[in-house]
Amino acid sequence: MPTIEIDGKIITVEPGLTVIQAADRLGIHIPRFCYHPGLSPAGSCRMCMVEIEKIPKLQTACTTPVVNGMVVRTDTEAVQDARRSILEYLLINHPIDCPICDKSGECLLQDYYTEYARYTSRFLETRWRKRKVFILGPTIVMDEERCVLCSRCVRFFEEVSGVRRLGIFQRGSEAYLSTYPGEVLEDLYCGNIVDICPVGALTDRDFRFNQRVWMLKRGHSICPFCARGCNIIVDFNEDSDIQVNDSRVYRFRPRFNTKVNDYWMCDTGRYGYKSLDAAERIREPLLREGKRLIPVGWDRIIKRAALRIRETLASHGPEGVGVLVHPTVACETALATRELFVEQLGIRNMSTGFPVDPSAFEDAILIRRDRAPNRRGLEMIGMVPKGEDVPAGQLAAGWATGRIKLLYVLGDDPARFHNPQGPSPIPAGEGILILQKSTAGPEDARARMVLPAAMPAEEDGTFVNFEGRVQHFDAALAPLGEALPACEILRRLGEALKVELHPECWRLGQETWAPSSSS
Amino acid sequence: MQQILSKNEVQELLGRYPNKEAALMPVLRAIQMKEGHISKEAEHYAAAILELHPSRVREVVAFYSMFREKPEGKHLILVCESISCALLGSETILEHLKKRLAIGVGETTADKCFTLETAECLACCDQAPSVMINDELFGPVTPEELDGILEEKMKG
Numbered sequence: 001m002p003t004i005e006i007d008g009k010i011i012t013v014e015p016g017l018t019v020i021q022a023a024d025r026l027g028i029h030i031p032r033f034c035y036h037p038g039l040s041p042a043g044s045c046r047m048c049m050v051e052i053e054k055i056p057k058l059q060t061a062c063t064t065p066v067v068n069g070m071v072v073r074t075d076t077e078a079v080q081d082a083r084r085s086i087l088e089y090l091l092i093n094h095p096i097d098c099p100i101c102d103k104s105g106e107c108l109l110q111d112y113y114t115e116y117a118r119y120t121s122r123f124l125e126t127r128w129r130k131r132k133v134f135i136l137g138p139t140i141v142m143d144e145e146r147c148v149l150c151s152r153c154v155r156f157f158e159e160v161s162g163v164r165r166l167g168i169f170q171r172g173s174e175a176y177l178s179t180y181p182g183e184v185l186e187d188l189y190c191g192n193i194v195d196i197c198p199v200g201a202l203t204d205r206d207f208r209f210n211q212r213v214w215m216l217k218r219g220h221s222i223c224p225f226c227a228r229g230c231n232i233i234v235d236f237n238e239d240s241d242i243q244v245n246d247s248r249v250y251r252f253r254p255r256f257n258t259k260v261n262d263y264w265m266c267d268t269g270r271y272g273y274k275s276l277d278a279a280e281r282i283r284e285p286l287l288r289e290g291k292r293l294i295p296v297g298w299d300r301i302i303k304r305a306a307l308r309i310r311e312t313l314a315s316h317g318p319e320g321v322g323v324l325v326h327p328t329v330a331c332e333t334a335l336a337t338r339e340l341f342v343e344q345l346g347i348r349n350m351s352t353g354f355p356v357d358p359s360a361f362e363d364a365i366l367i368r369r370d371r372a373p374n375r376r377g378l379e380m381i382g383m384v385p386k387g388e389d390v391p392a393g394q395l396a397a398g399w400a401t402g403r404i405k406l407l408y409v410l411g412d413d414p415a416r417f418h419n420p421q422g423p424s425p426i427p428a429g430e431g432i433l434i435l436q437k438s439t440a441g442p443e444d445a446r447a448r449m450v451l452p453a454a455m456p457a458e459e460d461g462t463f464v465n466f467e468g469r470v471q472h473f474d475a476a477l478a479p480l481g482e483a484l485p486a487c488e489i490l491r492r493l494g495e496a497l498k499v500e501l502h503p504e505c506w507r508l509g510q511e512t513w514a515p516s517s518s519s
Numbered sequence: 520m521q522q523i524l525s526k527n528e529v530q531e532l533l534g535r536y537p538n539k540e541a542a543l544m545p546v547l548r549a550i551q552m553k554e555g556h557i558s559k560e561a562e563h564y565a566a567a568i569l570e571l572h573p574s575r576v577r578e579v580v581a582f583y584s585m586f587r588e589k590p591e592g593k594h595l596i597l598v599c600e601s602i603s604c605a606l607l608g609s610e611t612i613l614e615h616l617k618k619r620l621a622i623g624v625g626e627t628t629a630d631k632c633f634t635l636e637t638a639e640c641l642a643c644c645d646q647a648p649s650v651m652i653n654d655e656l657f658g659p660v661t662p663e664e665l666d667g668i669l670e671e672k673m674k675g
């Protein structure tokens with residue numbers, strides 16, 4: 001195991017690591033453009049040059065492997081000078097249009113220039129003009145003048161998404177990034193190249209010009225759109241001067257987690273941020289009056305729901321009530337549901353969602369066939385004693401035939417995110433349908449009550465991904481409108497039903513992962 | 520897809536290198552020798568035999584100015600513009616050729632016989648001003664001598 005010294009700090013690392021990786025571990029930031037920890041090193045931008053003792057010339061930290069006894073200095077006069085020179089070259093033809101650049105504020109070129117260069121340009125010749133708005137594909141737009149030709153995006157498609165979709169053509173100042181002539185840039189992972197672009201060359205046509213990045217607040221969450229459970233950053237701004245369609249959330253970005261999604265996420269998840277402020281979001285509790293669902297307060301809807309549940313239990317017993325939990329709810333919601341409906345009310349018609357669509361798309365990168373984020377969590381919790389789980393189809397049939405008089409549905413149908421116009425899996429039924437969910441769907445037409453629930457980014461919770469990885473998340477922002485976190489809705493419902501719901505029944509503990517009814 | 524190179528030619532070129540991508544430049548050269556230039560179809564053909572994405576092939580074609588993307592005439596005339604030749608009158612040579620062939624630099628005559636290009640040093644400063652036609656070097660040349668050479672090429 002080689003031990004090396006960087007700026008006076010000693011670190012022992014595994015052989016094969018490069019100097020820049022070792023420096024990153026020490027928290028020493030070596031400036032870089034072409035190096036990205038999720039991609040192979042290219043050594044092309046020359047920004048990461050460092051001084052290494054006994055080597056006469058500066059070396060690129062991203063391609064130099066560590067050797068035992070190496071002494072590296074990252075901040076000497078020679079290094080600073082090299083950085084200044086590289087920046088001067090990069091800025092020869094750069095338009096320096098930061099004020100109108102969407103990447104401004106999260107641009108490495110801007111950061112490094114401010115930190116290391118800050119000179120007056122000595123360049124007197126005419127700058128190269130290139131295409132400023134070059135549409136590469138449905139989601140990505142390219143500004144050729146800003147590109148520093150680091151080739152991160154080229155390598156991303158080659159190494160991560162698996163198909164080489166971009167190339168750098170021509171040479172020197174004429175060089176430009178593009179798809180093969182005539183090809184349109186379409187890929188399920190396109191959005192990542194905007195994240196990794198170190199400058200303002202690649203921007204997202206969806207996010208572009210909607211917000212200045214320094215105005216955005218940042219929250220952490222877990223992507224709820226498939227069983228992978230990618231870790232994400234939620235960029236939002238509830239009180240923006242520039243309101244775009246009354247949006248609060250402006251983008252999702254991947255959050256590094258080597259065990260789940262590395263530095264990446266798919267475009268379905270990325271653009272899924274729109275669901276948080278979608279027009280289809282349910283903003284208030286809705287109660288049916290005749291043909292219409294009318295907004296009512298929480299007190300009234302909770303009282304009414306409790307009343308209907310009590311009535312049905314009294315007239316038809318626990319057999320008359322069914323509970324369908326979509327695997328889009330968090331573990332905490334599942335626990336509270338189990339406590340309220342199974343433990344306290346003795347309901348056994350409990351189903352944990354419809355099976356995975358076998359025809360759904362899946363790949364070997366991130367996207368999982370199972371579009372629900374927490375199926376594994378519900379399995380591990382065990383909503384009902386083993387073997388007593390009712391298949392969703394059977395529950396739906398019971399509801400359709402009228403055997404089940406009241407059906408309480410928790411969570412959103414995972415298929416809805418990917419096919420909003422698709423049919424509802426819940427058939428028509430004569431009884432009372434109560435929906436507790438975040439987004440309107442076709443089944444609302446038959447619902448007696450709709451209780452607006454928070455979406456994952458708006459509540460605390462825990463998802464268990466398909467590999468069994470338990471991932472907790474905190475609320476990034478407050479629920480939209482009158483919506484409440486699912487656990488809070490269940491708490492209020494329990495209160496109205498006058499059942500003793502342990503105030504922390506949804507807290508995940510060691511005993512969580514076994515059905516408590518078996519004891 | 521049109522097979523530009525024969526199976527044996529491809530095998531010979533691939534056999535020289537440890538992996539297929541390494542044979543990219545020789546394959547492109549072989550294609551250019553056969554077709555005079557590297558068309559879009561040829562890029563796809565090279566990509567197919569080397570198991571590369573066409574954008575990789577295009578990167579290389581576009582990087583090297585001596586890979587030609589457009590069809591050229593039967594004879595490619597390169598006029599050296601570097602210092603020795605410039606001092607000894609390459610400018611006059613170039614102007615003469617432009618007038619005589621009635622084309623500009625980078626263009627091809629209507630009869631597809633000649634393409635005119637300038638070149639950086641042809642490494643024959645001792646024979647300045649020098650001109651290269653296809654793989655044949657001429658120098659030192661005068662406009663009159665060039666006329667004779669062109670006549671011959673047109674016949675040949």
